[in-house]
Each structure stands twice: as C-alpha cells, then as structure tokens.
Amino acid sequence: MAHKPEVRLKKLRKIAAKLAGGAIVQNRQLRAWLTEEDFASYVQAWSDQKELRAELKDKPDEVREYEARLRKATFVYNKGEGASTRGKSKVAQKHFAQADTLFERLHVYLDEIIAADAGLRLWFDRDTDSSTLGLTPGTVPMVITSRSLESDGGGLLSNKRSKRDLKLDVVEWAIRGLEREAAGTDRENTSEAKSRLEEFLKQMEDDEF
Secondary structure (H helix, E strand, O other): OOOOHHHHHHHHHHHHHHHHOOOOOOHHHHHHHOOHHHHHHHHHHHHHHHHHHHHHHOOOHHHHHHHHHHHHHHHHHHHHHHHHHOOOHHHHHHHHHHHHHHHHHHHHHHHHHHHHOHHHHHHEOOOOOHHHOOOOHHHOOOEOOOOOOOOOOOHHHHHOOOHHHHHHHHHHHHHHHHHHHHOOOOOOOHHHHHHHHHHHHHHHHHHHO
C-alpha cells in the first residue's frame, strides 16, 4: 500500500537525520519509503562507485613511474632539510641542488605523459601545468591515491563517495520533491524526475570536491 505524502515526508526526514548523524540505514528501509525511480537511481549511483573503486586500483604505469620519481626527489629534498636543521649548510645546499634537478626532471616527465594521454590528469590532485609548479614536495601534484597530508584530494578520488553519502543525497532529493508537492507544486513526470535526480547527484559530487 502506498504511503501518504505527508507520512513519507515525515519518515524520510527521520531517515535523513539518521544518515547525517552517521547511522546505518538498510536498503530495505530506503526501498520502503523512496519511489521506485529514486531507489533505482541510488542503486545506479552505487554501481558507478564500485566501478570507480575498481578503476582506482588499476593505476597506469606512467603514474607509478611518476610516483617513484617523486619519492626520489622528496627523499633528496628531505636530506637537505635534515642537513640544514643540523647546521650543515654546505651539505644542505648540495642536497637541495640535487633535489631541484630531480623536481625539474619530474616536471618534464609530467608534461610528457600528459601530452601523450590527457586522461592521466585525473590521477593527480591538482593542475598538472608545469609552469605553475615548484621545486619542493608540497608544490607538485600528488597522485590521488597518496596518503600524504600534502595531497589536495582532487582528480578521480574527488568523485569517491560512501554508500551513506549517496543514500543521504537521494533521500534529501526525495524530501525536496515532497516539500514541493506540499507547497502545491506539481512534481515533474517520471522521466524528467529521474533525469533531474541524476543531475542532482552529479552536482552533489562536484560540490563535495
């Protein structure tokens, strides 16, 4: 039996509050209170997320090589920092000069792989334009799977969302629709509503990152 709009609205608000508070909401609860189209949109969104997670595990060789070069340049730079801290200025200058060379080569390598495959930009957390990059660990792009605190978290990783996030997005969308109905606004037809929901989910992903 279909629930009355006011009953659904009250229940969905409670579900949204639970999700926002970090609680677990089972799929059967969503299925019971969402429309068939809204629940199907959530299922599709999670399917897309699983594909994204699989893609993140399949890191291109060019990106792995970039990581290796960045680790080497960072290691040498950190040696210079350590020597400087100990008051060994000449040793520090030597390491910093070597690090500068390694970072400059890193810039060249990054330009080369992006020129060959522009899609690789999605594997980095920020703009890959070498003219904007520096010669220190914090001023060059990080690979999005890096655990470094200096990572800006952009690229493909910025689209990664949890099940709870997706559920909350869909529930909030449903609430908005019911609130419009309660205000006397006719809801869009089924196909248009589904299209608008997909657009809403994409916008939520863009806003998140």
